[in-house]
């Protein structure tokens with residue numbers, strides 16, 4: 001992903017730097033695994049394979065799970081999932097559950113930074129949700145639409161220079177959002193008041209507005225994130241930081 005926007009704050013510059021120019025073998029292999037596992041998920045939820053084939057496929061997948069399970073699990077990468085890279089020289093958010101190419105449960109939403117016609121910075125997320133994300137027939141599950149909004153709005157709020165956590169997220173679903181079609185999410189900061197960063201976003205299928213969202217983020221002290229990460233290391237299960 002190449003991001004070429006002109007950005008002024010150093011927080012965002014560091015994000016852009018970590019997106020760009022990263023091409024380590026470790027990152028490539030993680031991304032290959034992510035892509036292949038996603039393809040498995042897509043086929044698994046929609047397969048018409050005969051039952052005996054399903055048995056063979058299950059054997060093969062169990063073997064893969066066993067192979068990778070032989071290596072220590074846990075946080076083999078740097079940082080918490082939303083900001084984690086795949087090791088080596090960078091790669092921001094590679095393991096994000098929404099945008100991380102190396103995370104098989106991510107659709108993934110491809111993020112880029114851009115600006116609207118009046119020059120205001122925006123975040124653009126492009127994604128095609130596959131069969132695993134189906135809610136109503138032929139449509140994307142609303143929870144996944146909300147998750148995509150959280151991600152694009154989350155990146156947009158970081159353009160404030162004092163990023164934080166989602167305090168409130170509200171989604172209006174205007175039209176069914178089609179599965180298997182390219183969607184574009186656009187997100188921006190509306191205003192900032194002290195620690196509060198107000199954002200809004202829209203989801204389009206072509207020219208059709210299918211959903212819109214607004215969210216409030218509260219800037220957090222990064223030592224709090226470090227504390228959460230420390231707690232996670234101590235519990236060593238990667239799941240349950242003590243809040």
Ligand SMILES: CCCCCCCCCCCCCC(=O)SCCNC(=O)CCNC(=O)[C@H](O)C(C)(C)COP(=O)(O)OP(=O)(O)OC[C@H]1O[C@@H](n2cnc3c(N)ncnc32)[C@H](O)[C@@H]1OP(=O)(O)O
Nearest residue numbers: 082150151154155158163164165166167168195196218220
């Ligand atoms: C995380 C950074 C990474 C960045 C990476 C970029 C890309 C990542 C993209 C991915 C992004 C994915 C992101 C995710 O998935 S984040 C995961 C989902 N979110 C959470 O888990 C957040 C859990 N909540 C908290 O940790 C705290 O409650 C937070 C941090 C939100 C506020 O903390 P705290 O409670 O200590 O705040 P304060 O006492 O200083 O209050 C400050 C002001 O805010 C007002 N207020 C507070 N809460 C609410 C509320 N719910 N509605 C309305 N207003 C609220 C409050 O009244 C006060 O106003 P005022 O009295 O001053 O007027």
